[in-house]
Amino acid sequence: MEPFKIKATESIPFTSRAEREAALKSAGYNLFSVPSSKITIDLLTDSGTSAMSDRQWAALMIGDESYAGSRNYFRLEETVRRISGYKHVIPLHQGRVAENLLFSNCVRPGDHVPNNIHFDTTKANIEHNGGQAIDCVIDAAYDPQADIPFKGDMDLEKLDRVLADVGRDRIPLVLLTITNNSGGGQPVSLANATEVSDWCKRHGIPFFYDACRFAENAYFCKVRSGLDGDIPTIARRFFDLADGCTMSAKKDGLVNMGGFVALNDDALAEKVTNMLILIEGFPTYGGLAGRDLEAMAQGLEEVLDERYLAHRIGQVRDFGQALRDAGVPILVPVGGHAVYLDARRFLPHIAQDQFPAQALTCALYLEGGVRAVEIGGLMFGAGGNWPELELVRLAVPRRVYTSSHLDYVVEIAATLFEKRDSIRGLQITYEAPVLRHFTAQLKPVE
Numbered sequence: 001m002e003p004f005k006i007k008a009t010e011s012i013p014f015t016s017r018a019e020r021e022a023a024l025k026s027a028g029y030n031l032f033s034v035p036s037s038k039i040t041i042d043l044l045t046d047s048g049t050s051a052m053s054d055r056q057w058a059a060l061m062i063g064d065e066s067y068a069g070s071r072n073y074f075r076l077e078e079t080v081r082r083i084s085g086y087k088h089v090i091p092l093h094q095g096r097v098a099e100n101l102l103f104s105n106c107v108r109p110g111d112h113v114p115n116n117i118h119f120d121t122t123k124a125n126i127e128h129n130g131g132q133a134i135d136c137v138i139d140a141a142y143d144p145q146a147d148i149p150f151k152g153d154m155d156l157e158k159l160d161r162v163l164a165d166v167g168r169d170r171i172p173l174v175l176l177t178i179t180n181n182s183g184g185g186q187p188v189s190l191a192n193a194t195e196v197s198d199w200c201k202r203h204g205i206p207f208f209y210d211a212c213r214f215a216e217n218a219y220f221c222k223v224r225s226g227l228d229g230d231i232p233t234i235a236r237r238f239f240d241l242a243d244g245c246t247m248s249a250k251k252d253g254l255v256n257m258g259g260f261v262a263l264n265d266d267a268l269a270e271k272v273t274n275m276l277i278l279i280e281g282f283p284t285y286g287g288l289a290g291r292d293l294e295a296m297a298q299g300l301e302e303v304l305d306e307r308y309l310a311h312r313i314g315q316v317r318d319f320g321q322a323l324r325d326a327g328v329p330i331l332v333p334v335g336g337h338a339v340y341l342d343a344r345r346f347l348p349h350i351a352q353d354q355f356p357a358q359a360l361t362c363a364l365y366l367e368g369g370v371r372a373v374e375i376g377g378l379m380f381g382a383g384g385n386w387p388e389l390e391l392v393r394l395a396v397p398r399r400v401y402t403s404s405h406l407d408y409v410v411e412i413a414a415t416l417f418e419k420r421d422s423i424r425g426l427q428i429t430y431e432a433p434v435l436r437h438f439t440a441q442l443k444p445v446e
Contacts, residue, residue, distance in 0.1 A: 003307040004399060007054060013037050013369070020366050028441030029362050029426055031371050040369030041401070041409055046337045047212075048094075048250035048257060049397035053302060056254065056295045063291025072293035073284040076260075079297040083232065083304070084211075084239040086262035088269035090276060091286035091293060095212055095248025096121040098261045100128075102208070102246055105271040106172040107131040114162050115175040115210075116154050117141065117182040120379055122175070122210060124435050131172075134162055141183040142388040144331040144342045149224040151333075152180030152217075153192040159199055174200050177210040178217040178238065182375060184391065185213075185335020187220035190227060190237060197241035206265070211245040214238065215252045216336035219309040231304045244268075251337070254299030254398060258292055312336075316396050319406045326414035331391060341392040341413070343376060347423055352377050354425025354445055357390045360416075363423045364392070368412035378428075379437040 015023075015038055027033035031044060042049070064070040073091065080089040092098050099122055107113060109130030115122070116137040123133040136158035140146040154176060163171065176196055180186045200207040218234040221227045227234050239245070244263025249255050261272055273283050280287040288296075302308065313336050320334030329345035343357035350356035357376035364370045376390035394409065416423070430441035 001311075002399075002402075003305070003311050004053070012040055014040055015369055017366070020369060024362060024366060028429065029358070029443060030437075030440055031361055031365055031373065032438050034365065034371065038369070039365075039371045041405055042371045043338075043394040043396060043409065044371045044373050046251060046395040046397050047248060048255070049400065050250075050254045050256070050299075051397070051399040052254065052256070052295060052299070053399075055302070056298045059294040059298045060291040063289060063294055065290045067285070068282050069284055070290040070293065072290040072297070076293045076297040079300050080260060080262050083235060083300060084245065084262050085236060086239065086244055087264045088262065088266075088273075090261045090269065090272055090283065091288055091296075092259045092261065092276070092280060093257055093287035094250060095210075095246060095259045096125065097280065097287070098246035098248070098259050099125040099210075101272045101275055102261055103129050103131070104275065105268060106206075108172070111170050111172050112162055112166045113173060113175060114154075114159055114171065116152050116177055116180045116188065118175075119177065119181045119210070120435060120437070122177070123380075128434070136162065137180065137183055141180070141186065144184070144329075144340075144345070144389070144391075147332045149187075149220075149333065150189040150192065151186035152178065152183060152188040154188070154196050156195055156199060159196070163203065168203055168205065171203075171205050173206040173208050173243075175208050175210055176242075179213045179220070179336050181213075181337075182380075183389070184331040184340045185338050185393075186333075187217045187224070187336065189225060190221050190234070191225075193238055193241050206244075207242045208263075209238070209242050209245040211239075212248040212251040212259075213336060214245075214247075215303040215309060216313060219306070219313055220336060231306050231309060235304070249296045249299065252300075252303045253296050254303055255292065255296045258288055258296040260286070312398060315403065315406070318403070319394070319396065319410070322407065322410045323413060326410055326417070328410075328413045328417050331389075338393045338395040340375070341372075341394065343374075343390040343392055346392075346417065347420055349421060350423070350425040352381070352386050352390060353384075354427065355442070356425065357392050358442065359423055359426050360392050362426070363416055364412060367416050368408070370394075370409050370412050374437065378440060378442075382431070382436055 107129040111131040249258040320339040331340040357374040380387040
């Protein structure tokens with residue numbers, strides 16, 4: 001059962017099919033443009049959508065809104081240092097700012113940045129600075145039906161090929177995303193992280209994590225590979241392998257807004273901080289109110305509770321199993337923060353250039369007011385470079401929905417699967433030059 005009680009509730013909107021049809025058409029068949037007042041179950045993202053605890057809400061009341069030297073900053077700094085061991089803690093308002101500040105100080109035109117699989121904003125921030133984002137995940141990650149425990153692992157042979165192709169001077173850092181969001185929320189093993197760390201040390205290349213789901217990754221390592229120690233100990237073993245991390249605390253920080261860069265390099269920390277002052281604010285608040293810094297520090301403590309993680313990951317696992325039992329094709333094994341529908345198997349009659357995952361996302365909303373997000377051709381296929389995976393992510397917000405809410409989603413998905421042949425593909429009528437999936441406009445194929 002849930003390791004918490006519910007103290008406050010929020011009403012859920014219910015809409016008619018006619019209302020949803022109108023909302024979808026008005027939004028250009030892009031769920032990012034549908035207002036939340038028209039959404040019944042919102043699984044668009046787990047980022048910033050968590051329910052905060054009573055202790056986090058209490059933390060807001062002790063916010064110190066001093067411009068410089070807020071006491072809340074020092075609590076956050078102490079918390080992050082204790083969890084990660086990193087010397088410099090630079091607060092920011094969310095993860096993509098952490099990516100922007102890190103890459104703008106490390107990546108130069110022509111550089112290559114390997115990762116297991118880059119997520120959308122990570123890839124965009126690398127490319128904005130003239131670099132190339134290179135995915136080096138193991139091949140099994142691209143097989144939605146390959147049921148292996150650590151599909152987020154990096155392939156060292158692929159790292160070797162990048163090094164051979166471009167040379168050491170063109171690799172400013174290696175990134176490892178834990179858990180691997182674009183590949184189905186799959187964890188990375190400690191053994192693989194150790195191999196990547198050793199590889200980086202041999203070649204003198206800095207090693208960083210995208211650590212926004214570090215606690216979930218640590219829990220997977222404990223239950224799937226039998227690692228000794230509690231969750232903070234396992235997480236620290238990961239952090240000790242790297243030179244730093246970017247963090248969106250809107251995930252495993254259990255807050256609605258917040259993030260940070262943490263690292264050991266004094267010179268790089270100075271560069272990041274100087275740019276932070278230019279675009280975000282003073283180094284001890286980094287674009288956040290003091291109350292948000294305090295809530296973030298409290299959330300980072302709570303996310304390491306093994307009872308919380310067992311329920312969190314267990315709820316998502318049971319959600320995925322219920323979809324499988326209903327015959328709905330999903331990516332296996334189920335990841336930590338979301339269940340990923342396999343749009344290729346769900347809609348084999350829709351070609352990839354007609355965006356089957358986006359079509360399925362729209363169909364879920366039209367059928368039952370469920371909002372999900374496409375992770376496929378619309379997100380990663382700009383320029384005709386089609387991704388190997390065509391997925392719909394059903395991201396479960398932390399401490400928000402009960403099992404009966406997710407049972408409703410299973411019912412909607414199963415109903416759609418029964419009449420899947422009636423779902424049509426889509427074509428783009430407008431796209432932005434960067435991160436097009438956020439604002440693209442589409443229409444059904446005639």
